[in-house]
Amino acid sequence: MITEYLKVLIDNKTKPPGSLGMLEDLALQIGEILETTNPQLINPHLVVFAADHGIAREGVSAFPQEVTRQMVLNFLNGGAAINVFCRQHAINLQVVDAGVNYDFEDGLPLGDGKIAKGTASFLDGQAMTIAQAKLCLLKGEEVVVEIAAKGCNVIGFGEMGIGNTSSAAVLMSLLCDLPIADCIGRGTGLNDIQLLKKQQILEQAIANYKGGSDIYELMAYFGGFELLEMTGAMLGAAKRKMIIMVDGFIATVAYLCAYGIDQRIKNNAVFCHESEEKGHRYLLSYLDAKPLLRLNLRLGEGTGCALAYPLLKSAVNFLNEMASFQSAEITNKS
Incomplete structure (x- = not known):
C-alpha cells in the first residue's frame, strides 16, 4: 500500500x-x-573494512601489501579521499580492521573485526576456512548492530585491501558464470603485461579449485576478510530496514555474495556508481542494477557512496x- x-x-x-x-x-x-x-535520512554512516590478501604475494597488484596498513593509518589520520568526502557531506566514518597483516597500537579509533593477519593465497588452497567465512559475516553484522543502535538508517560500505580486486574477480566469475577475463581490471594501476599475468594467475587458481558451487564454500576459498565482513554488514543492514549504499566493484561483489544468501537484500540496495573496473559494468548488468553516477572512479574506500549521498538527500527533500x-x-x- x-x-x-x-x-x-x-x-x-x-x-x-x-x-x-x-x-x-x-x-x-x-x-x-x-x-x-x-522519509528522513538519519545519522548517515560509512564503514571501511580493511584486510590483507595472500594472493597479493603472487604478483597481482601494482602496490605492495604494506600499503593496506599504511592506508588504514591514513584513514585514521583523516587524510584519505573518503575522509574528505565524508567531512564534506557530514557522514560518520568508521574504519574496521577485518584482517590487516599488522598489529595496530592500542587506543586508535579502529574497529576490531580482525579474523587473522590476512588470508592465505587461494592460488593453491583456500583463503580461509568456512568457519572463518561465517565469522566474517557475523562480525560484519555486529558492526551494523552498533551503528543502527545510534539511530542510523542509511549506511554505505567501503574497503581497503591490496589484492582484493583479484578475490572479487574470481568470486564474480564463479558466481555469475563469466570468463575471468571479463571480470578483471587494472585494479591499482596494472600495465598490460601485469594485467595479463594477473589473468593467468587467476585462471590457474580457478583451475586448481576442486570444490563445489556452494556459496559459503566459494566465499571461504576465494574471499577476503574485508569483503565478507562487508557482506555480513549488508545483510545485517537489510534485516534492520536500512538503506544500503553500494560502492564500486569490490562492494558490489560483496553485495553479490549477500544476494546469494538472501535475495531480499535487493530491495534495500542503492547502487551508487559504475566504476572504471571493467568487471563492474558486467556485474551491474548481471544484477540489473542502475547506478546513480558514472565518474570513472576506481579508488574504492566507499568514495562512490559518499559522492552519491547528496542525491539520496535530494530525492528525500523533493518528496x-x-x-x-x-x-x-x-x-x-x-
Missing part, C-alpha cells in the same frame, strides 16, 4: 510525471525501505518539500 501512496505523491508534485528521472525512482525506493511517505499541483494551485495536465 505504501508504494501506491508514494507513487501518487511523486506524480502529483509540480512537474511533468517522470521529469526528475532516477530521483523519482530513488525517492520511491527510500520511502519503501523506510516504510513512510515522509517532502516540493509543492503538489493542488497545494500550489497549479493546473495539472488533462
Whole structure:
C-alpha cells in the first residue's frame, strides 16, 4: 500500500510525471525501505573494512601489501579521499580492521573485526576456512548492530585491501558464470603485461579449485576478510530496514555474495556508481542494477557512496518539500 501512496505523491508534485528521472525512482525506493511517505535520512554512516590478501604475494597488484596498513593509518589520520568526502557531506566514518597483516597500537579509533593477519593465497588452497567465512559475516553484522543502535538508517560500505580486486574477480566469475577475463581490471594501476599475468594467475587458481558451487564454500576459498565482513554488514543492514549504499566493484561483489544468501537484500540496495573496473559494468548488468553516477572512479574506500549521498538527500527533500499541483494551485495536465 505504501508504494501506491508514494507513487501518487511523486506524480502529483509540480512537474511533468517522470521529469526528475532516477530521483523519482530513488525517492520511491527510500520511502519503501523506510516504510513512510515522509522519509528522513538519519545519522548517515560509512564503514571501511580493511584486510590483507595472500594472493597479493603472487604478483597481482601494482602496490605492495604494506600499503593496506599504511592506508588504514591514513584513514585514521583523516587524510584519505573518503575522509574528505565524508567531512564534506557530514557522514560518520568508521574504519574496521577485518584482517590487516599488522598489529595496530592500542587506543586508535579502529574497529576490531580482525579474523587473522590476512588470508592465505587461494592460488593453491583456500583463503580461509568456512568457519572463518561465517565469522566474517557475523562480525560484519555486529558492526551494523552498533551503528543502527545510534539511530542510523542509511549506511554505505567501503574497503581497503591490496589484492582484493583479484578475490572479487574470481568470486564474480564463479558466481555469475563469466570468463575471468571479463571480470578483471587494472585494479591499482596494472600495465598490460601485469594485467595479463594477473589473468593467468587467476585462471590457474580457478583451475586448481576442486570444490563445489556452494556459496559459503566459494566465499571461504576465494574471499577476503574485508569483503565478507562487508557482506555480513549488508545483510545485517537489510534485516534492520536500512538503506544500503553500494560502492564500486569490490562492494558490489560483496553485495553479490549477500544476494546469494538472501535475495531480499535487493530491495534495500542503492547502487551508487559504475566504476572504471571493467568487471563492474558486467556485474551491474548481471544484477540489473542502475547506478546513480558514472565518474570513472576506481579508488574504492566507499568514495562512490559518499559522492552519491547528496542525491539520496535530494530525492528525500523533493518528496517532502516540493509543492503538489493542488497545494500550489497549479493546473495539472488533462
